[in-house]
Amino acid sequence: MSQASEITIGDGSEIPSTDIRLARVKTVTVQGRLTNVPASAGSITLLNLNTKSAGPMGNAIHPRAMVQSAEGKFEFKNVPAGTYILHTLPTGLGNAPFLVKSELIVGDRPLQNLEIPVVVPFEIKGKVQAEPGPELKMPSIRVILSGADDITPAVAMASATAEGDLTLANVVPGRYRITLAGIPATHYIREIRAGDQQAQGDEIEIGGSGTTLNIALALGKSDFTGSVKNEKSEPYAGATVAFIPNPMRAFLMRISRTDQSGAFRMRNAPPGDYRVIAFDSIDIGALENEEFLKPFVSKMKAVKVEDGGSQTLDLTIVPGIRE
Numbered sequence: 001m002s003q004a005s006e007i008t009i010g011d012g013s014e015i016p017s018t019d020i021r022l023a024r025v026k027t028v029t030v031q032g033r034l035t036n037v038p039a040s041a042g043s044i045t046l047l048n049l050n051t052k053s054a055g056p057m058g059n060a061i062h063p064r065a066m067v068q069s070a071e072g073k074f075e076f077k078n079v080p081a082g083t084y085i086l087h088t089l090p091t092g093l094g095n096a097p098f099l100v101k102s103e104l105i106v107g108d109r110p111l112q113n114l115e116i117p118v119v120v121p122f123e124i125k126g127k128v129q130a131e132p133g134p135e136l137k138m139p140s141i142r143v144i145l146s147g148a149d150d151i152t153p154a155v156a157m158a159s160a161t162a163e164g165d166l167t168l169a170n171v172v173p174g175r176y177r178i179t180l181a182g183i184p185a186t187h188y189i190r191e192i193r194a195g196d197q198q199a200q201g202d203e204i205e206i207g208g209s210g211t212t213l214n215i216a217l218a219l220g221k222s223d224f225t226g227s228v229k230n231e232k233s234e235p236y237a238g239a240t241v242a243f244i245p246n247p248m249r250a251f252l253m254r255i256s257r258t259d260q261s262g263a264f265r266m267r268n269a270p271p272g273d274y275r276v277i278a279f280d281s282i283d284i285g286a287l288e289n290e291e292f293l294k295p296f297v298s299k300m301k302a303v304k305v306e307d308g309g310s311q312t313l314d315l316t317i318v319p320g321i322r323e
Contacts, residue, residue, distance in 0.1 A: 025048065026108055027080050028106060028110045029079070030079050030104065031073075031113075031114065031117070032112070032114025032133065033066060034116050034117075035115050038098055038120060041097040042097065045088060046064055046088065046089045047088060048088075048089055049062055049063045049064075049085075050085050050087065052083060061076075063076045084104045085102070085151050087102070087294050088152045090154050090155045094247065094322040095169050096154045098121070100119070100153070101119070101174065102116050102270065112158055119173075121169065121170045123171065123283045124168050124206065126143060126165070128160045129215070130146065130164070134165060138163070139160060140159075141159065142157060142159045143180055143215065144156070145168060148174075148203050159182075173208060174206060178192055178199070178202050178203070178204060180215065186219060186220060187219055188218055188270040189216075190216045190217060191215070192215050193209050193213070195207075195212060198316060202250055202270065219268075220270065221307050222308065224266040224305075225313075226263070226264055226266075226312055227313075228262050229315075229316060234262075235258075237258055237259065237261045239258040240255060240256075240278065241255070241278045241315065242276065243305075244274060244300070246274060248290055255284065269305045271307045273303075273304055274302075274304075274305060275301070275302060276302075276315065278318060280317050
């Protein structure tokens with residue numbers, strides 16, 4: 001049982017202190033080898049052991065192991081119990097000789113003599129089709145595939161040709177999040193398809209090298225204007241105005257900001273149902289978190305965006321909270 005005692009601080013006064021003993025977390029060793037490593041693989045490969053929810057920062061600080069590709073042996077020490085992803089690390093934009101992405105459940109006993117098969121990545125073909133517009137430059141559009149669980153064993157990225165054709169390398173079967181960069185503000189993503197599967201959000205399932213990725217861009221024609229005021233009905237400059245898709249589809253979200261007179265304009269928003277809100281400050285990433293947004297739903301204005309439609313909105317500023 002802990003005992004209270006007295007300690008003296010700089011001014012001579014005494015305060016009670018408590019003897020606190022921290023429980024030691026039990027850890028184990030995880031070791032094994034990679035199987036089916038191609039003969040063309042390099043001499044050394046890096047492996048990471050991450051929890052699913054580690055995020056980009058967690059990916060960087062979790063345990064790593066150096067693997068001699070000829071033998072494929074790996075070992076991680078001092079691993080607490082939990083569910084992990086054993087995976088290779090992106091090493092650049094070149095083609096990877098093999099990839100690893102395997103789930104491991106660690107308990108209170110060491111994991112030994114594991115055999116983890118590697119996967120040889122493949123290429124998939126794709127096509128970007130877009131309604132013509134003066135700002136559209138097809139070769140400026142880049143398509144990036146990243147693991148839907150934020151753990152990406154290799155970079156799969158390609159720029160479209162002038163005709164909109166794509167070739168994405170370093171792909172293995174699994175679920176991916178699609179990011180498009182270089183789309184002009186005049187356009188929006190109308191549809192994403194992987195083979196016969198239409199994406200309901202920004203995620204798709206890729207089954208094999210025969211999967212074809214098709215992305216359709218449409219020319220936006222909507223035009224919204226409005227103003228943001230504070231509770232005293234005074235114009236509010238610098239507010240973040242968010243058009244949040246309902247249901248949430250992050251790649252359809254649109255952001256604008258008010259000028260010195262509290263006015264904003266939102267052009268070319270994709271057709272659909274939105275909830276619109278104006279924050280004085282907000283982390284943009286928090287706007288994609290539906291749990292985070294729940295306390296603000298009653299303060300949002302429901303809006304239906306129609307192709308070619310125009311509306312005027314009057315909003316009241318909401319104090320922002322960072323996630």
